[in-house]
Amino acid sequence: MSSSLLADLNTQQLEAITLPHQSVLVLAGAGSGKTRVLTTRIAYLIQSGQVSPFSILAVTFTNKAAKEMLTRIHALLPVNTRGMWMGTFHGLCHRLLRAHYQEAGLPQTFQILDTADQLATIKRILKSLSVDDKRFPPRQVQWFINNAKESGQRAADVIVDDPFSSHLLDFYLAYEQQCNREGVVDFAELLLRSYELLTRNEILRDHYRERFDYILVDEFQDTNRLQYNWLKLLAGVGTKHAAAVFVVGDDDQSIYAFRGADTGNMKDFERDFGISKVIKLEQNYRSHGNILDAANALIENNTERLGKNLWTAEGMGEPLRVYRAFNDFDEASFIVDEIRALHVDGVPLSQIALLYRANAQSRVLEHTLFKAALPYRVYGGMRFFERMEVKHALAYLRLIANPEDDNALLRVINFPARGIGARSLEQLQDEARQQNSSLWAAALHRCGEAATAVESDTKNKRGVAGFVGVIQVMRQGWENLPLAQIVERMLVQSGLMGHYQTVRESADRLENLHELVNAAISFVHEAEDGSLTAFLAHASLEAGEHQAGSGQDALQLMTIHASKGLEFHSVFLSGLEEGLFPHENSLNEKNGLEEERRLMYVAMTRARRRLYLSLAQSRMLHGQTRYNIPSRFLDEIPEKFLKWLRSPAGDGFSFDRSFTTKDLGTRSAVEVRKKDPFNRELPVEGQWRIGQTVAHVKFGEGVILDYEGSGSDARVQVNFGRAGTKWLMLEYARLTPV
C-alpha cells in the first residue's frame, strides 16, 4: 500500500476511507475534504486489492461532479477504471435502460425529453383533450406528474380524493400513454422505469446486486424518495450480496428540498441500512474562524439538524464586513470599490465571488461592473443544448433516429417555413388521432408512401410532402456515415443552414449550428458509443457545461445555489433583505425558512478569508421601488463577528455614494425607449451610440434607439419626437452628431 495515498488525513477521514465492507453515513461539513474522502476511498479499495473497479458504483448529482471525481481518482491511481460505473442517478438509470431496453418495454431508439420538451408534450395533450389551460395550467400538470413519478407512483397507483386531482390524474394517464406511443421518456421516467425494471426482473436484479459490492453516493442530502428507493433496491439490504453503501452528505447544506430532495433520507438510511456508526467530518480546511463561527451561529437557529459543528485550526481572521446601502446602485458601487481594493492587494478576480439569491439581482451588478471595466463571468443562464436553433437541429436528428417522435416533428415540420400552417397541422393531428398513430405515420399516409421517397430530392420542397421528403432522404442511406457527417448533412438538407444564412442577425445562431458539428466530433472522440442515439441522449442528459471564455481572470457572478461546492478567497453576499433573502415566497412553504437559512449557511461557508454582507434600503424589483428591512439572518449572527461599514441604525447616514433621482429623473423631451445598458458603440462607424442625439436634414433632432445590421446594410432606429420614430439606412441618412 503506497503511503502517499493516506498521508495528511485526519482521524475521521482515515476511518471513513479505510472502513471495512459495511454501509456508513459520513456527515461531511462544508470544506471538510468531502470529495477527497470519496475519491481516496475508491482509490484505496482498488489499490488494496479489496475490490476491482468492475464492482464499484459511484453516484453523483451533476455530470460535472462525476467528471471531477473521475479525474481525481485517475490522479491518485494509475489504474484502468473502465469497468467502474460512475455517473448521475439519471445517467446510470439511462445506461441500465439502454442495456435492457426490451425488458424495460422501450424501443431501442427511445429518446429523452428534457423539461421543456415535457412541458410541450403536456400542452399538446391538454389541447387535444380540449382542456381549459386557465383551469389546469400546464405547469401544474407537469408538477403533478413529476411529483407522482418521484414518489414512485404510476397513474394507476395515485389515489385522489377531489375532482380537481382526479382530472390531473386523467392527464397523467394520457401523458403516460402518449410517451409510450412516441417512445420517449422524461427525466423522472428514467429513474422510475429502471426502478420498476429491477423490481420486476429478478434475474437482472440479482445480477447487478452481485456485481456491485461497493456503492458510493455523493451529496446524499439531495436525493429524493425515488432515488433512495432505487439505491436500496440495488444495494439489496439484508440479502446475501448486500453492497456496502457509503453515503456522504451534509444536512446543513440541503438546499434543493424545493425540487423534491428529502433530508429525511439520511435518517431513513441509518435505520434501513442498519448503520451502527456515523462518521462526522467536522474539521474545516477552508475558512478562517470568524467566518466559520458566524456560519455556525446562524445555522444553530435551525431545529431540524442531525447535529454537527465545524471547527478550524486556522486563526480567527477578519470580522465579516457589513454594508448597508442606500439603494441597489449604491450597493453595487460599494462592491466595485471594495473589489478594486482587493485586486490592488493582489487577490485575483477569479478568487472573488458575487453571490445573490435571485438571478434578477445580477443586472445592477453587471451594469456597474461593466461601467467600471471589471471583467466578470456570469454562471447560469441559457445552455448550449437549450438554444432554439440547436433544439431545432436536434429535432431533425431525433426524427432520423425515431420519426414517431411527435414532439420533434411538431418543432420542425414548418421550420424553416414550408408553408405548413395551423390548418394543415390540425388536419394532420386529426388524422393521427383517428388512426391512433404518430403524426409521422399520418403524414406518410397522406402523401402516399411510395411516391415521395423518389421524387423528394428533385423539386417539391414545400408542404407536408416536402417535409416528408426531407426526412426520407435523411433516413435513407445515412446509417453508416460518421456522426459528424450526419449532423452536417442534416443541417443542409433540413434547410436550417440556408435559413440562418439568409436571415439577418443570425451570426450567433449559425455559429451555434457549427458548434453542434464540433460537439458531435468531440463526442465521437470521447464516448465509447458514438452512435446518433447516444449523442442525442448526451444532449439531453448533459445539457451543457458552459466553459467558454474561461482562462481570463474574471469575477465570478452566480446564485448561491450555483456556488455550492465552490470556494473563493473573498465573497460578496448581496441583497440581505427581508423578502429577498429569506425570500418572501419561502415563508409560506413548510420548512421554507430553514431551507433559506441553510442557503445562507452555504453562501457564508464559500469564503476562505473575507466575507462581505450587504443590503440595500431600497431596490428596484419588477419595475417598482421596494423598501425593505434588513434580513433576519443578520440578526442571527452575533455582533462580535461583524464590522459595520456604515451605521446599522441609519443615523448619521451619508448620501455621498448614493444616486439621487437627478441621474434618472431628467429626461429630454424625446423619450429613450430602449437603452443599451452598456452604451456600447455601434459596430458600424464607431461614432454612433445608442442614446446619442443626432440631427437629420429633414426630421430635425432625434435620439438613436436601436440598430440593426452592419456595413452598407447598417440601419439605426431614431426617435425624432414629433416626426415619429424611423428606421434609417446609415449610408444614406446623413446624420450628424449633435
Add this chain to the structure above:
DNA sequence: ATTCTTTAGTTTTTT
C-alpha cells in the same frame, strides 16, 4: 403567413 398587440409571469435548478 407574417406582424403587431396583449398578457402572464418573473426564488432557487439538475437531470
Add this chain to the structure above:
DNA sequence: ACTAAAGAAT
C-alpha cells in the same frame, strides 16, 4: 421593468 409566449389582426 422586462421578457417570452399566446392571441389578434393584417
